[in-house]
Amino acid sequence: MRFALSEDQTMLQDSLNRTLADLVPLERVRRFADDEGPQQVSDIWMRLAEMGLPGLMIPEEQGGLGLGMLEAALASEALGKVAAAAPFLGSAVLAPLALKLAGTDEQRRRWLPKLATGAVTAGVAISEPIAGARDGAGVTAADGRLTGQALFALNATGADLLVVADKNGGLHLTHIAEAAEPMPSIDVTRRLTALTFKDTPAEALASNGALDRLRDAAWILLAADTLGAAQAMLDKAVAYAKERKQFGRTIGSFQAVKHLCAEMAAELEPARALVWYAAYAFDHAPDEAPLMAAHAKAHTSEIGRFIARTATEVHGGIGMTDLLGLHFWFKRIGQNRQLLGGPEKVREIAARMQGLAA
Amino acid sequence: MDLTLTPELATFREEVRAFLEAHGGEYEAGAPKDPKAWQRLLIDNGYAARTIPRAYGGFGAAPDGLKTRIIAEAFIDAGAPRGMSGQGISMLVPTLLEVGSEEQKTRWIPPTLSGDIIWCQGYSEPGAGSDLANLQTKAVEDGEDFLISGSKIWTSTAAQAQMMFCLVRTEPDKPKHEGISYILFPMDTPGIEVRPLKTMTGQAEFNEVFFTDVRVPKTNVVGGRGRGWQVANTTLKHERGMLGDPNATEARLKQLIELMKSETVDGQRIIDNPIFRDRLMQLQARVLSMKFNGLRTMTDDTAGLARLVVKLQGCELNHQVAALAIDALGELGILYQDGPHLRAKGRWQWNYMFDLGLIIGGGTAQIQKNIISERGLGMPREPKTVEA
Numbered sequence A: 001m002r003f004a005l006s007e008d009q010t011m012l013q014d015s016l017n018r019t020l021a022d023l024v025p026l027e028r029v030r031r032f033a034d035d036e037g038p039q040q041v042s043d044i045w046m047r048l049a050e051m052g053l054p055g056l057m058i059p060e061e062q063g064g065l066g067l068g069m070l071e072a073a074l075a076s077e078a079l080g081k082v083a084a085a086a087p088f089l090g091s092a093v094l095a096p097l098a099l100k101l102a103g104t105d106e107q108r109r110r111w112l113p114k115l116a117t118g119a120v121t122a123g124v125a126i127s128e129p130i131a132g133a134r135d136g137a138g139v140t141a142a143d144g145r146l147t148g149q150a151l152f153a154l155n156a157t158g159a160d161l162l163v164v165a166d167k168n169g170g171l172h173l174t175h176i177a178e179a180a181e182p183m184p185s186i187d188v189t190r191r192l193t194a195l196t197f198k199d200t201p202a203e204a205l206a207s208n209g210a211l212d213r214l215r216d217a218a219w220i221l222l223a224a225d226t227l228g229a230a231q232a233m234l235d236k237a238v239a240y241a242k243e244r245k246q247f248g249r250t251i252g253s254f255q256a257v258k259h260l261c262a263e264m265a266a267e268l269e270p271a272r273a274l275v276w277y278a279a280y281a282f283d284h285a286p287d288e289a290p291l292m293a294a295h296a297k298a299h300t301s302e303i304g305r306f307i308a309r310t311a312t313e314v315h316g317g318i319g320m321t322d323l324l325g326l327h328f329w330f331k332r333i334g335q336n337r338q339l340l341g342g343p344e345k346v347r348e349i350a351a352r353m354q355g356l357a358a
Numbered sequence B: 001m002d003l004t005l006t007p008e009l010a011t012f013r014e015e016v017r018a019f020l021e022a023h024g025g026e027y028e029a030g031a032p033k034d035p036k037a038w039q040r041l042l043i044d045n046g047y048a049a050r051t052i053p054r055a056y057g058g059f060g061a062a063p064d065g066l067k068t069r070i071i072a073e074a075f076i077d078a079g080a081p082r083g084m085s086g087q088g089i090s091m092l093v094p095t096l097l098e099v100g101s102e103e104q105k106t107r108w109i110p111p112t113l114s115g116d117i118i119w120c121q122g123y124s125e126p127g128a129g130s131d132l133a134n135l136q137t138k139a140v141e142d143g144e145d146f147l148i149s150g151s152k153i154w155t156s157t158a159a160q161a162q163m164m165f166c167l168v169r170t171e172p173d174k175p176k177h178e179g180i181s182y183i184l185f186p187m188d189t190p191g192i193e194v195r196p197l198k199t200m201t202g203q204a205e206f207n208e209v210f211f212t213d214v215r216v217p218k219t220n221v222v223g224g225r226g227r228g229w230q231v232a233n234t235t236l237k238h239e240r241g242m243l244g245d246p247n248a249t250e251a252r253l254k255q256l257i258e259l260m261k262s263e264t265v266d267g268q269r270i271i272d273n274p275i276f277r278d279r280l281m282q283l284q285a286r287v288l289s290m291k292f293n294g295l296r297t298m299t300d301d302t303a304g305l306a307r308l309v310v311k312l313q314g315c316e317l318n319h320q321v322a323a324l325a326i327d328a329l330g331e332l333g334i335l336y337q338d339g340p341h342l343r344a345k346g347r348w349q350w351n352y353m354f355d356l357g358l359i360i361g362g363g364t365a366q367i368q369k370n371i372i373s374e375r376g377l378g379m380p381r382e383p384k385t386v387e388a
């Protein structure tokens, strides 16, 4: 037995970290907020396609790499670390997973090869049946048509394909919405969309509970993203503390500062093992996966919040500034926390999974 | 990551479960009826002292993290008591295996594993707690022996122990880390006086120990004269592993879940109260994190930081598990003396208090944070203001 990354996984992680460090420097993160944001996203996606990232989980027959959830978690972590904008979650993971679990052969043949090259991207709208409906949102499906609103859709801006969950948890494929309005959020690195459907034609996917698997996958990858973002914040705080001088000594020699850093590391490091296990379980211990995914999501939300604020605090005034840009990670962690269910909601589901709540 | 249960491991798991079922009558409420017999049985079957060589009274299996984990899980599921722990088994034995002489290993390890010898750890002194290297208890050469004088404090189980492993200053003129030796001696050696110290739990879990010209042969030094600081650090490493043991925490969490399912207020189960349930789920995520972190530290070369955080996080988590149990018990949680309403013989109350001691003992939380930041994150050491 080995609870550690394999050599291949370590190589994937290293090469992703290296590529992303070059590809997404802070100056680029800053431009995600501009008008040219969507262009930045597709440039990054095309570069990552050279490494096969869009097809990471797509079977080799369909042009992908055929890798598993742990590899996807490493990719999410690497993306979170540099606060990259990329349609990874929707296009490379959730849409292919929906097609794999509930699509027809024909649908798979039609979409997976194109998703694998990054030539088309997919958005995913599954918030309402997982996190609950706000402001009257929710989509109903009848006779191959969708009607209603889906909020907080992921990677849906400019997407060629949409995977939409209706109110009852049924999944549908469509390429168009009547309207797709941006939902400007705190996190400029990943845009959210409000989709409106009005008798929009859609293909229903098999009704076999695939949404639960999509939810677990999304929870695991949001957790991994937070892990990466929190690690980046901790690294920046430690580096800054070793450099900045006050009272004639580096602030990192003050115990008050050292102990904050130690607390961040002590919270972060065990969370890594939980996220890895949840990802591993998704492929290899499916009975355990839902609970592990829920705990990974809720727990990284909590420690992520602690690290986001503490790492900022270690920087003093400059930590607050737009110039330093620490806030991009702060906000990314904050967005991961609320997306697809905040920790209280997710823990309630975790209790229900174990028969501890009605 | 490879955690698959091979057919061989699946069979192994069945064996452990069958063993526990067959011997279910030999323990009660998580404690063995005859501790020494239980210990013998566990060693003979490879469920205690598993990887310690047979020559020293262990089971002699090759290290195998997954089997260890399977054993732990099966015992937790069955609510069965694990083998004996304590400072002799968990700290002295691994230390002897690493740095002891052959004679010391064959002489001390077997009776320690069987539970025939209980050890206590004589490290801390009134003036040497966190700053352990400042210890002053001295050992003066006298022919083939040392004569030990001074005192130790906070010595757990000194009143029950037959033996002590102790840090003494053999070279008073050397710098403080270089003049220390690690030495073993019986607690009934003339010149030793033990005074129990009652703690907030109402019991005397630790003691003061006074030495007046205690004669100990030089051959009882472990790891070489003047090398006590290095030897002690070997022991401390094992102590930190023991104190943060995630299996023990997992077993406690399971008891907590049972408690919350069975206790009612106004006819409503505690687990049905959403606030308590949410606290439970938060702790469950932490327990799982520490469990997987533990698996990782066994097999992942990149787990240096993961290892350094175990004592800090594990001891804090144990305390929080006990705290939730107290809160779930509500007014029942303040009862302590035997009485008709007392739950679990007051064990949660005791844990809540004693676990705070384990946050302090074995290197305080603050010292752990120093270690994590300095060794784990490469941050600067405290500048020295006075030469101690």
Ligand SMILES: Cc1cc2nc3c(=O)[nH]c(=O)nc-3n(C[C@H](O)[C@H](O)[C@H](O)COP(=O)(O)OP(=O)(O)OC[C@H]3O[C@@H](n4cnc5c(N)ncnc54)[C@H](O)[C@@H]3O)c2cc1C
Residues within 6 Å of the ligand: A255, B120, B121, B122, B123, B124, B125, B126, B128, B129, B130, B131, B153, B154, B155, B156, B157, B205, B206, B356, B357, B358, B360, B361, B362, B363, B364, B365, B366, B367, B370
């Ligand atoms: C239940 C229990 C069982 C024990 N069993 C044993 C035993 O069997 N054998 C044995 O030898 N000892 C034992 N100890 C002693 C234990 O190891 C010491 O209590 C511990 O190392 C702290 O030392 P101290 O009590 O002198 O506190 P101090 O070192 O005086 O610490 C007091 C406070 O100051 C803080 N502090 C000290 N130095 C620093 C620093 N450099 N940076 C930041 N903060 C600092 C500490 O964190 C603490 O909060 C036990 C203790 C307890 C509570």
